[in-house]
Amino acid sequence: MSPPPVIPTKPSGVLTFAAIVILVIAIALTAWVTSSTSASASHRAAAAAVALFLVAAVGLVIHVGLLWYQSSLSPGLASRAAAATDSAANVRFRRQGLKAAFVGADGRVSTSKSQVFVWTTFLIAGFTYLLILARSYPGGTLFTSAVTTNWRPEYLVLIGLPVAAATIAAGAVKGSNNGVGPVSAKDAELVAANAVQASPVAQPSGTTLSAAAVKTLGTSTRLYSRDQVPEDVNGLLTGLAELVTNDDGTLAWPDLQYVAFTVITLISFCAQLIANPLSGLPPVPAALLTLMGVSSAGYVANKVVAVQGTVPGS
Numbered sequence: 001m002s003p004p005p006v007i008p009t010k011p012s013g014v015l016t017f018a019a020i021v022i023l024v025i026a027i028a029l030t031a032w033v034t035s036s037t038s039a040s041a042s043h044r045a046a047a048a049a050v051a052l053f054l055v056a057a058v059g060l061v062i063h064v065g066l067l068w069y070q071s072s073l074s075p076g077l078a079s080r081a082a083a084a085t086d087s088a089a090n091v092r093f094r095r096q097g098l099k100a101a102f103v104g105a106d107g108r109v110s111t112s113k114s115q116v117f118v119w120t121t122f123l124i125a126g127f128t129y130l131l132i133l134a135r136s137y138p139g140g141t142l143f144t145s146a147v148t149t150n151w152r153p154e155y156l157v158l159i160g161l162p163v164a165a166a167t168i169a170a171g172a173v174k175g176s177n178n179g180v181g182p183v184s185a186k187d188a189e190l191v192a193a194n195a196v197q198a199s200p201v202a203q204p205s206g207t208t209l210s211a212a213a214v215k216t217l218g219t220s221t222r223l224y225s226r227d228q229v230p231e232d233v234n235g236l237l238t239g240l241a242e243l244v245t246n247d248d249g250t251l252a253w254p255d256l257q258y259v260a261f262t263v264i265t266l267i268s269f270c271a272q273l274i275a276n277p278l279s280g281l282p283p284v285p286a287a288l289l290t291l292m293g294v295s296s297a298g299y300v301a302n303k304v305v306a307v308q309g310t311v312p313g314s
Contacts, residue, residue, distance in 0.1 A: 011067040019057075019064045026050070026057035030132060039136045041275075047136075048274045051129035055121060063098035070096065087228045094234065107229035109242040111255045111299065112169045115162030115262055122266060123159065126273055126281060133277050146280030154284045158265070158292065165258075165296045169303040176224040176307040188225035224307045254302040257295040265292055 029050045036043055091107035102117045104110035130142040174181050226247060241249075244256040265288045272282030 010071040011064045016064050016068075019060045023057045023061050026054040030054050034132050034135060037135050037138070039133075043136065044133065044274050044277065047132045048125075048129050048270070051132055052125045054128060055125045059098060059121070066097040087231045090231045090233065091228050094229065106226055106247070107233075108247065109239040110166070110169075111243050111258060112162060112166035112303075114243060115258070115296075116159075116166055118262070118266070119159050119162055122269065123155070123281075126269070129273065130277055130280065137278060142277055142280065150280030152281050152283055154289055155281060157289065158284060161292060161296045165300050168300050172300075172304045172307045173224075173226070182224050182226040182307075184227050185225045188223045252302070254295070254298045258299045261288070261291045261295045264288065 033043070033047050033050045087107075091105075094107045095103045102109055102114040104113060127143060127146065130146055133142055176182055243259050244252060246252045265284065268285065268288060269282060272279075276282065
């Protein structure tokens with residue numbers, strides 16, 4: 001029985017309306033918070049919450065806009081019904097709209113891409129927070145000083161580390177198997193058995209390997225295979241679990257360390273920024289910066305070693 005067709009999916013009218021309403025509410029809350037000149041702890045906390053809410057609302061609107069745009073492309077994105085019965089359709093479904101910013105090509109939430117997404121979001125929210133508090137500290141320009149006299153160069157490292165890790169990890173995966181890229185576990189077994197040297201082998205991306213590539217892979221001592229996320233695998237908890245697990249669902253210690261130290265650094269960032277906005281973006285403790293660097297290096301090293309593959313059939 002053939003899987004249902006992959007059909008374009010436009011955002012529902014309810015989602016579009018909800019995105020507009022949420023954005024209007026966020027703008028109204030921003031106007032309300034900025035109208036106050038209080039510099040109390042409660043007002044700073046409210047301003048931080050509104051800044052994050054505003055960034056999330058804008059992100060939701062961008063997500064809906066991307067869905068409308070992508071639904072006009074051919075072939076279209078996967079519908080939820082198709083995603084429940086077809087793995088390739090589910091990958092496209094999980095990468096719709098803004099979700100592609102943190103979901104990898106195999107349909108799983110990418111630890112490295114999520115780091116880039118989270119830090120970009122929180123830095124934008126941090127600058128928005130400083131803008132919202134402009135009237136609360138009339139003696140200085142919080143945003144201007146944050147990007148000039150109070151600029152912290154360590155943020156170039158903080159934002160650069162995830163980008164570098166994501167780039168190296170993606171390059172390692174795409175360059176695996178002598179530059180051919182990953183193949184499915186089933187195709188890896190066929191290649192290892194030299195059963196299909198005369199015909200192309202389908203990759204998870206939908207492209208095919210040439211006969212020459214199949215022959216090259218068949219003579220390789222190690223082969224890297226990676227299956228797409230199975231059909232009907234979705235949900236917030238599933239995505240969070242994928243941040244710290246391997247493709248087979250087992251715990252990945254390098255990923256867990258990377259995520260854990262990122263969460264701790266984010267908590268420190270938020271707490272310091274809310275408590276003392278006059279200093280602009282808060283300084284990042286050297287210990288946390290070092291742990292972030294070590295954990296990201298460990299993550300990349302683990303990814304590079306993993307894509308060396310395993311002996312087929314072992």
